[in-house]
Amino acid sequence: MRFLGQFFAALVILALVALAMLWGVQRYIGYRLSPSVETIATSSLQGLREQNRLSAFAARYVAVVTSKQIRMGLTAQKTLIMPGMVRYEVDLGKLQDRDLKWDAASKTLQVKLPPIEIEGPQVDFTAIREYGESGLLSTFTDANTQIDAANRAAGQQELVRQAHEAMPMKLARDATRGAIERSFAMPLRAAGVDATVKVRFADEPGPDGEHWDVSRPWRDVVKSK
DSSP: OHHHHHHHHHHHHHHHHHHHHHHHHHHHHHHHHSOOHHHHHHHHHHHHHHHOEEEEEEEEEEEEEEEEEEETTEEEEEEEEEEEEEEEEEEGGGOOGGGEEEETTTTEEEEEEOOOEEEEEEEOGGGOEEEEEOHHHHHHSSHHHHHHHHHHHHHHHHHHHHHTSHHHHHHHHHHHHHHHHHHHHHHHHHTTOOOEEEEEETTSOOGGGOOOOOSSOHHHHHHHO
């Protein structure tokens, strides 16, 4: 009986040792094969750079402008209604390693994007409408040509002005921010990394007036944590 007891005790010990070895092997394999936050974020960053430009938001505006010419006591006036499309883009090719900041304590990856750029306006010439008359003045002068040129220049300026207003710029930033956050968050989650991604633009103030330390590449910051 004593022999059997020793035999079973030895089996238990061997089983525990085997389990410990299996656990150690699994941990080692997981450590070696599971990519780090640095690796995942760097891959995402490279993928975004390759996209070159991101356009996550577009809007259509309508400019209404009026120009007038007065010569020789005669008046010519026209009102132009000009619709146009504007795209809000970010040049992802400008992203650098220093634009990423990893906070290991809060598990937060911060991404700084270049400012939003406005592409356009792309005027819909088929939808342009004009109202007014140039009358006799256009018969004897180039008033009609000058009014048309002035209206078209003013119309494009008005479209750009509308595109830069606070609300569409906020919508464009929010749409772009969401797209970039998903681009970094999805690979991290797929790898089992519980992280929060926060995106801001270079022309936006940081949280609580925070200024990023860009003196070192983000890889060095990660390694020092």
